[in-house]
Amino acid sequence: MxxxxxxxxxxxxxxxxxxxxxxxxxxxxxxxxxxxxxxxxxxxxxxxxxxxxxxxxxxxxxxxxxxxxxxxxxxxxxxxxxxxxxxxxxxxxxxxxxxxxxxxxxxxSLKTGSIAMMLMALWALKPTSVDPVLIAFALGAFALAAFTKINALWAILGSGALNAIAGPAIRALLGIKG
Amino acid sequence: MKGYTRQRWSRQKSGEKKSPDKPRLIDFFVLIVRINSFTLGGGYVIVPVMATSLEKKGWMDESEFYDLFARAQAFPGPMALNSAMLVSLKLFGIKGIPVAFLGVILPPFLALILVSGLIQRYGSLPALRRFLDGAGAVVPGLIAALIWKNSTKRSWNILRVVETAVLALLLILLPSLSLPLLLVAIVILYFIEGLCKPLK
Structure with missing residues (x-):
């Protein structure tokens, strides 16, 4: 079922x-x-x-x-x-x-449709967590993908790796709970 | 032996007249599998790779490929799949469809089964958890960037601004109706675009 x-x-x-x-x-x-x-x-x-x-x-x-x-x-x-x-x-x-x-x-007409769909996706997936580290990752990814020709893949893997390796240290430094 | 004669024949022929070589189905399948196994980053990355590989192989000119790609975009479905199927249809006729289909579908399917299995097994490790959280956090940023890119490339007029805003608002306000809403919207948008064409 x-x-x-x-x-x-x-x-x-x-x-x-x-x-x-x-x-x-x-x-x-x-x-x-x-x-x-x-x-x-x-x-x-x-x-x-x-x-x-x-x-x-x-x-x-x-x-x-x-x-x-x-x-x-x-x-x-x-x-x-x-x-x-x-x-x-x-x-x-x-x-x-x-x-x-x-x-x-x-x-x-599909272009109009797809921009509207992406606006809806952004609304639905807007960051709800107040974790400043994760929000910084999102802003960095936006800048990288919107203004450079670097493959967005690097933003994904980079943020993942950074958070896995240095996430707890950064948060301790900023004095926030992860 | 057969392949050799064939190759010689096509070389002789291309000496007389410059027409693209016709690939064997298996060679085409191998190329599609290779592209779809090693190209990361989705449709916008894979399409240019397809264009150059097909031209390098001498199977299809880049301009011809991009004509097919323009048609592929008018269909629902992944761009990589649609373009591969239209290219295959052009090169081999209807028997090319299953070849292109499997070539595009199989590599990611197997890769994702593997990745899903790994995550299921090791997903509770804190480091992997943090990796996934960090990777997921960039998704809204990437979507915003794509909206930015598509919007700056778009040729806007007041009507299109209103259409986009109204449709986005409806999709946001009525999430449970997003599928029927979109289907109706595309039909309406098509007719509005058609009606406005003679005015410009």
Missing amino acids: QTFEVIWTFFKIGIVSFGGGWSIVGIIRNEVVPRWINEQEFLSLIAIAQSTPGPIALNTATMIGWEQGGFVSALGATLSVVTFPVIAILTATYLARFLKLRADTLNE
């Missing part, structure tokens, strides 16, 4: 998964938090999904599937999140002669 629920949820997510990975994060969050995991776990999950090979929606599906029901659920969630996209591409290829959607018009 749980497996079926995971598969159905990720099938639905797959239908609106346009806009290149990050825009879908907010939608996934609304579907899985707090039903299956909490906010903190979700953030870590997204960080892992982004720093491992593969598309973010797919990786998230695999991990949540795995946590909910092992290998079968992981496989089911992974396949179901791409079921609709694959069907859409196959159908469109065969209907291209009959159905004349204007690709540039569609792309413009």
Whole structure:
């Protein structure tokens, strides 16, 4: 039953998964938090999904599937999140002669949609913890990703490593509880 | 032996006329698996890697690839998967679809099963906990950066500003309805964009 629920949820997510990975994060969050995991776990999950090979929606599906029901659920969630996209591409290829959607018009409306989706994701995932070290990591990542060409991967791994190695020392120095 | 004759034939042919070589399905599969195993950072990183690798192999020009990529973006689904499937469809016809599909899906699936297993096993270690907390903390920052990048690249007009704001607000206020809301919104946005086109 749980497996079926995971598969159905990720099938639905797959239908609106346009806009290149990050825009879908907010939608996934609304579907899985707090039903299956909490906010903190979700953030870590997204960080892992982004720093491992593969598309973010797919990786998230695999991990949540795995946590909910092992290998079968992981496989089911992974396949179901791409079921609709694959069907859409196959159908469109065969209907291209009959159905004349204007690709540039569609792309413009999808751009509007995906910026709105990312705004929602930012709202849903806005930092709630008052831990200044974690907030500093978020601000640093923003600056790095918005104003340099450095791969965002380094922000993820760097913050993770820094927090793992020096986190307690920094917090002790600042006199806050971790 | 067969591969050798084939190679010679295509070399002779390309001497006469400069047309891209047609790869064997297995070679294409290996390339897709390799790209999807070692490229970290999602669609925006993987797409340029695909473009250059395909051109380097002589299977598809970069410009042709980016035409397909523009089409791939109009579909839901990961950009890496969509582009790989459209490229494969172009090169091999319908039998290319399962090849591209498996090539994109398999490597991350196996990697994530491994990572999930490791986290399940060692997730209670304090150092790993702190690593995951630190890594997770940057996620809102990265999303904000992407909003920044996409917004500065976008050609805005008043209508698009209003559309984006209204849709974002609706998505925030009605989280349980986000899926149907988006589907309806995309259809409406498509028609509004279409209607406004002749005015510009």
